[in-house]
Amino acid sequence: MDRRSRGRMAQITGQAAENRIALDYERRGFAVDGRRWRGSAGEIDLIARGPEGLVFIEVKKSRSFAAAAERLGRRQMDRICAAASEFLAGEPAGQLTASRFDVALVDGAGNFEILENAFGVN
16 A cells, blocks of 8 residues: 555544544534634644533544554644634633543544543643
8 A cells, every 4th residue: 555545544544533533422412513623723623512611622543542642742732722722712701611622542443532631721
């Protein structure tokens, strides 16, 4: 498989993982407000709205949960936080909107684990 085909396959499997996570949030009563929302600072995979506020969700897929978790670094978390700040600017309460950052880890078999408040900030 050439590089272009691998890239396309990664894109397809990444979208499938995001769709699966979006469905899980919807089943739990959240409304998915954004998919691959892009601001000038970067992209947020999913944005869900629930009774306690907004959830910014980063989806990481790899062969194992540990490998998926290793794919999220400090620089990417900073970009996601900056993009979330841009999104919050459009909310009625602005930066005071209740929010959290979740990370959804998806393994090669399609199993997933959601780490709520993974960035440790509210």
